[in-house]
Amino acid sequence: MASSDLIFQSTDLAQRRTEFLDAARSGGARLRDKDGTSLVMLPERQLHLLQELRKWSSVHLRLERMLARPDFRPTVQNLGDLAWLRVFDCEDLKEFAAELNEALVAADSDNSTAPLDECLKAWRTTAQRLEDPLRRSVLLDKTSVPDLVEADRPE
Structure with missing residues (x-):
């Protein structure tokens, strides 16, 4: 048996x-x-894994449904508990949803929340950096290559 x-x-x-x-x-x-x-x-770690997979799978499905609407605009109100993503546009949110899906599959396959934790930490960190106007301007600067010049090596 x-x-x-x-x-x-x-x-x-x-x-x-x-x-x-x-x-x-x-x-x-x-x-x-x-x-x-x-x-x-x-084991408690298994319970924790199952709880995290359930939670983030639900979040992923909800986000996918929102992104499928043609009139969707990321606002604090319609993002709800995902309001920390408000600094991103729809294309970025689609990328987040794709990475979240991959992290969920990897976490389930690895029997570990590590891939999910890493994905969420990276996106949260980026979101926090984009909240600061100065950092946002530096990170999203569209400076073209012709604006840069080659420097001579100092002697």
């Missing part, structure tokens, strides 16, 4: 606690409560 097929009873917690904890450590232990409720115990 596979460990995922094994269902412990509440009375097993006293007699088979080591087996129950081993099953929980290796991915999940199922427990049937006296009232028939099925409970699962798993």
